[in-house]
Amino acid sequence: MEDKELEKLLKSFDKVKAPSELDNRLLAYLHPKKKKKAPFSLVYVVGSAFLLFVIFRFFNGKNSVSQFLFSDELYAAVSVPGYFETEIEVSYGDRARLIMDGVEVQDTLITEEGILHVEFNTTPGFHYIIIRVEDMNGEEKYTKVVDIYSL
Amino acid sequence: MDFEKIYKKYKDDIYNYVFWRIYSEEDALDITQDIFIKIYKGLPKFKGESSLKTWIFAIARNTVINYVTRRRIKEEDIESYFQEKSTYKEVEMKIKLLLAMEKLAIEHREILKLYYFDGFSYKEIAKLLGIKPGTVKSRLNRAKLSLKEKLGGGDIYGR
Numbered sequence: 001m002e003d004k005e006l007e008k009l010l011k012s013f014d015k016v017k018a019p020s021e022l023d024n025r026l027l028a029y030l031h032p033k034k035k036k037k038a039p040f041s042l043v044y045v046v047g048s049a050f051l052l053f054v055i056f057r058f059f060n061g062k063n064s065v066s067q068f069l070f071s072d073e074l075y076a077a078v079s080v081p082g083y084f085e086t087e088i089e090v091s092y093g094d095r096a097r098l099i100m101d102g103v104e105v106q107d108t109l110i111t112e113e114g115i116l117h118v119e120f121n122t123t124p125g126f127h128y129i130i131i132r133v134e135d136m137n138g139e140e141k142y143t144k145v146v147d148i149y150s151l
Numbered sequence: 152m153d154f155e156k157i158y159k160k161y162k163d164d165i166y167n168y169v170f171w172r173i174y175s176e177e178d179a180l181d182i183t184q185d186i187f188i189k190i191y192k193g194l195p196k197f198k199g200e201s202s203l204k205t206w207i208f209a210i211a212r213n214t215v216i217n218y219v220t221r222r223r224i225k226e227e228d229i230e231s232y233f234q235e236k237s238t239y240k241e242v243e244m245k246i247k248l249l250l251a252m253e254k255l256a257i258e259h260r261e262i263l264k265l266y267y268f269d270g271f272s273y274k275e276i277a278k279l280l281g282i283k284p285g286t287v288k289s290r291l292n293r294a295k296l297s298l299k300e301k302l303g304g305g306d307i308y309g310r
Contacts, residue, residue, distance in 0.1 A: 001299055009248055010267040012241070018166035018183060019176070025184050026158060030191070093188050109181045136185060138217055 025111050029092060093136035100129050154191050157203070162187070164269065165211050171268045172215050174228040174249075182218055186211050205278045212279065224253055251301035259294035266291055 090096070092113050098106035133142040165186055170179040189210050197206055229249045233242050252260050265271045265279070277284040 001302055003295070006295060006299060006302075009244060010263065013171070013245065013268055015163065015167045015268075015270075016170045016176075016179075018162045019180060022162060022166065022180060022183055022187075025180075026187055029188060030154070093185065109185060111184065136188060 094141060095134045097132045152194055154194055158187055161207055168211050168269050169215055171264055174232050182214055186214050201278060208279055226250055251298055254301050255297055259297050262290050263294045
């Protein structure tokens, strides 16, 4: 390949424009709505004998949103076999990660402040689940390890 | 300094910077958002020791490095982006070029993208990377030579 050809090819890449969703996200950050009392809801459903498909839903009461948070306060309970539930207060810019049986199945950037509700229903058998929250610098902020045995 | 003005001025440049390093529109959106939050939070501490553009892109660079450290770029990432476009020869060549770039040494890949994809000047690259402008020029030349080697012989269409 000649230098001119390479130069031309290198210059042929168009600039990629930011999607308008970025405006909405930043706007929500700069002008946050009043803190909500009602918890967000995040539901993971783990299926198949080995791993895993995950259905991920998240509500703030009114609108479906694509971001969420975690924090220090943890309320957790394993009420019935195979079932886990927790509520965590989270803040903007955190990253919430979910690792199930050694596989990272969720890595989400939180873009709204509020309470995150996490709920798992697992398939029968033993499951090892880690919920990890990092702040925007990648520092570990919160980790919860949950062992679930489901009948 | 007005954050919203900064955002309007640099949002496309930052998104473009992020995208051409990770090849995922979805992740580029998350990372760009993350970068602007850092800029917003860091703005009161910015003392003008470097240019604003250098400072902003230093944040972007660190954020992308952090991401790439955790998630390696795969060939499929590049190919899947272009699959949505077309299968013309030019697109195939672009894929080939990007794959070759990903095989370069980090400093070569970085300088090529800063110059050709982000439109930085030698001086701007020098400030961002903390090297001399003369070094930028020589490193860029070495990077192009290395890229040609990776692309192999023949013309750009592999003929």
